[in-house]
Amino acid sequence: MTSTIPTEVAEEFAADVVLADDITGFPAPDPETVTEVFLTGATGYLGAFLLTDLLRQGLVVHCLVRGADTGAARRRLEENLRTYQLLDGLDMERVHVHTGDVTRPRLGLSEDVYDEVAGRIGAVYHSAAKVNFLTLYKWLRKSTVEATHEVLRFACAARATLHHVSTTGVFEPDRNRPPRGELDPTGPPEALSLGYTKSKWVAEQLVLEASRRGVPVTVHRPGQVWGDSRTGACQANDFVWRFIKGALQTGLYPRRFKLEMNMVPVDYVSAVIVAVSRRPEAVGGIYHQVSPGTLDSEEILRLLRSAGYELTEVSILKWMKAVAADVTNSMAPLLSILVESEKVEVAEFSDEITRELLKDSGISCPPIDEKVFGGYVEYFVRGGVLPAPEGRRH
Missing domain, CATH: 3.40.50.720 (NAD(P)-binding Rossmann-like Domain)
Incomplete structure (x- = not known):
C-alpha cells in the first residue's frame, strides 16, 4: 500500500x-x-x-x-x-x-x-x-x-x-x-x-x-x-432512486440533465x-x-421507458419547478444537491489491481441492463415505493 x-x-x-x-x-x-x-x-x-x-x-x-x-x-x-x-x-x-x-x-x-x-x-x-x-x-x-x-x-x-x-x-x-x-x-x-x-x-x-x-x-x-442484480432488492433512500421516483411523481424527465455515476x-x-x-x-x-462504465441520465431514461414508464422530457428548469411545487416529491428536499451536481465533473475509475487479484474467482460485475433494472423496478413496485408502469396497472 x-x-x-x-x-x-x-x-x-x-x-x-x-x-x-x-x-x-x-x-x-x-x-x-x-x-x-x-x-x-x-x-x-x-x-x-x-x-x-x-x-x-x-x-x-x-x-x-x-x-x-x-x-x-x-x-x-x-x-x-x-x-x-x-x-x-x-x-x-x-x-x-x-x-x-x-x-x-x-x-x-x-x-x-x-x-x-x-x-x-x-x-x-x-x-x-x-x-x-x-x-x-x-x-x-x-x-x-x-x-x-x-x-x-x-x-x-x-x-x-x-x-x-x-x-x-x-x-x-x-x-x-x-x-x-x-x-x-x-x-x-x-x-x-x-x-x-x-x-x-x-x-x-x-x-x-x-x-x-x-x-x-x-x-x-x-x-x-x-x-442486488439477482433479486432486485434496493435501498429506497438512494440518491438516484429518489431522482427516479421524483421524475415518476411529476411524469416529467429533465432533458440533457447532467447526472452520471458509477x-x-x-x-x-x-x-x-x-x-x-x-x-x-x-x-x-x-x-x-466499480462498474466498467458509468450510468448517465439518458441511459436512466431509456431504462425507465424499457420498464414501461411514460415520461415527457422537459427543460431542467421546468422539471425543477414541477418538483418544487410538490412538497411530497421525493426530490424536493434534495434540489440544492441537484443544482450542485450540475457543476461537478465526474471521475472515472479503474480496478485493475482488484480484477487481477480475483481473476480466477469467477466473480465479475453484472451489467445494469434492462433485465437487472427491471428487477429493481419490480422490487420497488412490490414495496409500494414506485407506481406500477402504465402497462401493468390494469
Missing part, C-alpha cells in the same frame, strides 16, 4: 488526519484460518449483504448493533435482512449480536464483552457509515472519523485484520484525468463537494496511516452502490470485499468495486 497523506492538508482537516499513538502494528493473522469475524454496519444496506456472504463462508459473525438490549438489536438486524430478501436460509445461530455504538469508547461494549469478543475474532469488517449528503463535515466527524479510531483500536486489541469500507468519492471529481486506479492520490478534501465524502477521506487517511505502522488492513472503495450492484461489491478478505496476499492492499 503506497498511498500517502498529502504533505499539506487544509486546516479544517489537519488535526483529524493524525492517528492516535496507541494504534500500533502487529502480524497479520492467516485469513484462511479465521473462523470468527466482527462486523459493523450490519443493519445498513451493504452491511446486510456482507453479513450474508460472510455466513456463506461458514464464519461466525459478531455484529455490533445499536439497540435498547440484545433482543431489540437482533430484531432490528433480522428486519433489515428481511427487507432486502436475505433472511431466509441464513444460519442465524452463527450470528452473535452485541449492542453497542462505533462512536463510543470500546464501541459501547462492557470491558468483559470487549475483551471476550476481541479474543475470538481474526478479522474486522467496518462498513458502518452515516450517509447524509446534506450534512456538513463537522456533523459527520464523530460518526466517521472518531468511529474509525475506535474500530482501529478494537482491531489492534483483537490483533485482527481490518477490512475498511471507504468510497470512490474520496477522489477529486475531474473527467479530464485518466481513470483513477487503486493507488492514485485521493483528495484533497477541500476539493470534495460533500461533507460525507470529506469525512470518508479523513477516515481512509487514518486507516492508511495505521497500515504504515504495521496494522494489517485492506481498504475498499465501492462506486455508487445499487441494487453504479455497481451491491451483491458484486459484497462478494469482492469478502473474497479479497480471505486472500493472504491481499492484506495491505486497496481495492475498487
